[in-house]
Amino acid sequence: xxxxxxxxxxxxxxxxxxxxxxxxxxxxxxxxxxxxxxxxxxxxxxxxxxxxxxxxxxxxxxxxxxxxxxxxxxxxxxxxxxxxxxxxxxxxxxxxxxxxxxxxxxxxxxxxxxxxxxxxxxx
Amino acid sequence: xxxxxxxxxxxxxxxxxxxxxxxxxxxxxxxxxxxxxxxxxxxxxxxxxxxxxxxxxxxxxxxxxxxxxxxxxxxxxxxxxxxxxxxxxxxxxxxxxxxxxxxxxxxxxxx
Numbered sequence: 001x002x003x004x005x006x007x008x009x010x011x012x013x014x015x016x017x018x019x020x021x022x023x024x025x026x027x028x029x030x031x032x033x034x035x036x037x038x039x040x041x042x043x044x045x046x047x048x049x050x051x052x053x054x055x056x057x058x059x060x061x062x063x064x065x066x067x068x069x070x071x072x073x074x075x076x077x078x079x080x081x082x083x084x085x086x087x088x089x090x091x092x093x094x095x096x097x098x099x100x101x102x103x104x105x106x107x108x109x110x111x112x113x114x115x116x117x118x119x120x121x122x123x
Numbered sequence: 124x125x126x127x128x129x130x131x132x133x134x135x136x137x138x139x140x141x142x143x144x145x146x147x148x149x150x151x152x153x154x155x156x157x158x159x160x161x162x163x164x165x166x167x168x169x170x171x172x173x174x175x176x177x178x179x180x181x182x183x184x185x186x187x188x189x190x191x192x193x194x195x196x197x198x199x200x201x202x203x204x205x206x207x208x209x210x211x212x213x214x215x216x217x218x219x220x221x222x223x224x225x226x227x228x229x230x231x232x233x234x
Contacts, residue, residue, distance in 0.1 A: 044126070044228035045161070045169065045212050050221055059221030095168070108157045108214040108223045111180065113168040
C-alpha cells in the first residue's frame, strides 16, 4: 500500500524558515517523480514544486521560486521542502504527492497523496 | 501564470449527469494531453479520478469520464451518487520550467 506521510509543519514567524519532510513507503521510491501541492485555508489546490526520480529535473511555482528548495533522498525514501523567507500567504496545508513515473515533464498527474502537514506563518 | 478556470459550483440530482469545465490557454490545456482531475472531500487527501485527459485509474468508476476540445477540458459524472459530492480540481502541465497549473476548483452538490 502506497503511503506518504508529511511532517514538519507548524507555526512560524514571517521571514523565518521551515523544513517539511515526506516519508514514503509501499512503492519503488527511486522510480517516481514527487511533488508538493498546497491548499491555503478556504482556497483551492496550488502546485508548489516537483522533482524527477534522480533530481535531474526540478520545477517551482513562481510564488515560491528562490525561497523554497525541493530535494529527495532515494536511499531514505524521503522528500523534503526547505522553505525560507516565509510569508503569511505561504500559510497552507502542504501535501506530498507521487507521480506515476520518473519524469516531471509533460505530467500533471499525482496518483497518490499524503494527508498533509499544516504550515501557519504568523507573528 | 493564472490558474485554470473552473465554475465555482455545479449540481445535479441523483442519477443525473453533470459536466465540469476547465479552461486554460494554448500554452497549457490546448497544447498538452496532460489534463488530470481530482476529487477532494474536505479533510481527506485528494484522489486522482482522470489522467491524460480521459484515462481512468484502476478503481475509479466508469461513471467518471474526461475529454478535451481546444483549450477546454471537461469532466463528466454520470449517474450521480451522493458520495460524488465533493470539490473537483483540474490540472494541466504548463510547459516552461515543468510548471503545473490547477483550476480554482468546482464544488459539486448532489441535490
